[in-house]
Amino acid sequence: MTELMEGKTVVVTGGTAGVGRETACGLARLGAQVVVVGRDGDRARTAVAELRRDAGNDRVEAVLADLTLKRNVRELAERIAARYGEIHVLINNMGVTRASRMLTPEGIETTFAANVLAPYLLVEGLLPTLIRAAPARIINITGGVPHGSIDLDNLQGERSYVALSHYNQTKLALMAMSYTTAERLRGSGVTLNVAYPGHAYTSINKSLPVSAYPPLARPIVPLLRPLMPILYGHRAAVRASRSSVYLASDPGVADLHGTYINSSCRAVTWPAAVLSQRNRDAVGAICEQLATAPTRSTGQAA
Template sequence: MLKVLFQNKSMKTILITGSTDGIGKLTAIKLVKSGYQILLHGRNIEKLNNTVSEIKKLSKNEKINGFVSDLSDFRSIQKMITDITKEHSEIDILINNAGVFKSNIQQNKDSLDIRFAVNYFAPYMLTNGLIPLLKNSNSPRVINLSSAAQSTVSLEALKGNEKISTQEAYSQSKLALTMWSFYLSQKIDFLNVVAVNPGSLLNTKMVQEAYGQYWSSADKGADILYELAISEKYADSNGKYFDNDKGTFSNAHNDAYNQEKITRLISETNKILNL
């Protein structure tokens, strides 16, 4: 049975991206039922509103807000940052859950691969934009959804100058996210940043579309996100990688510990995003 270990639940505000289905939605339901204030995110406004209404009815908890953004569109992300900042002065936990594997759209408006755009650039932008709100929390956490699939990042592919396969783009985007997670954990001392593989081939829409099969229930992923978000057990896990296939903290790809490669990745990322 999941235990809530933070006090003053009503004061804890948790933002979950990609929370209109899959493990994002399941995690939101678990947290809402435990009394936390949840900020849902979705790309489709109608689906988002329906999800907000559904979870409110299911949980009998009215502390739910929805924010819409197309995470492949950097201008849309900036608008969501502005919208959240207008309504909230503090975020305690940010779960960068949204991700994409297969897509009808291969590039975003800036000619970047859609996997890099949504899986890496979006959480990078969103988290940096919400740093002032995270700083207002007593114990802010950032949880980044990585994957068992990680492969060396081609900076040319990152910039949209090299075409690579869907699988390779996905794997590279997840390693980029993990590398940045470790960088962020060192750069901002008040954050507790964890990268997590929620489990391989969980029963989600993205996995079904990509592989047509699954190994484990989506609840496996939601359970670990719930625990990483609110359990005191993970209060001092900054800069670590949790592998839910193993059920423990483990080592990510070797490149995630290569400071030279991390520095080049962050430098190119900031150039692309004009930061």
């Protein structure tokens, strides 16, 4: 264990498995107190025990929340603020993809709720706790391919839904929201950057049926599947954690703000869909509208 992150408290959503688990491990190895967020109590307990052992750092704890639900995200922020007081790094790592379109019990499309609204609400809820700890850092984790577009009439898959295309669009929307939030945070002492992790074979892609892929890719998916654990197993997840560990801990990027970095930790140009002011305004408006709308209870798949 080195001391680079000694005295810092880090929150990693989705930190109990996959890339987030490796990010949590990397930062615990650097001496940080690490709070991992997951949903399942047993998986979280196991992850905490393993992270403490692997990182040689007992200051790893878990909190549970289903981040697809607005009320849970808000409660999570309140619990973290009350328990830890100051947060130096927030890593919005958790992301999901759903094979078919599903609404959350609050009536929001699940992938959009997890990939865009949850980070938006968690930043909102934890901002005072981050500002108190300033200089503090927020890192939002993107995914998919950057050259896609954002269909403003289909942000929640209302008109058409192909799982991976929708996932891609939600990640572009996350980046658009991140860009706007970074502008708002300028001068606050809290930086916000976006990291692309790179591919790893984790639960987000293991469970996807062939129908979740765009039609042209479907014939090759069954052929590639057996190779995935070999090519993109645990070592790939560790590799994929590097860009977020770098943004969270490297002293050389303490002032980096409003930047998008790739899996090699290089700053790259924001995707065209994110540079569009129209897209950023529309994504910002829908986040604000969904955040402030009264919570409705449904639970129906759409």
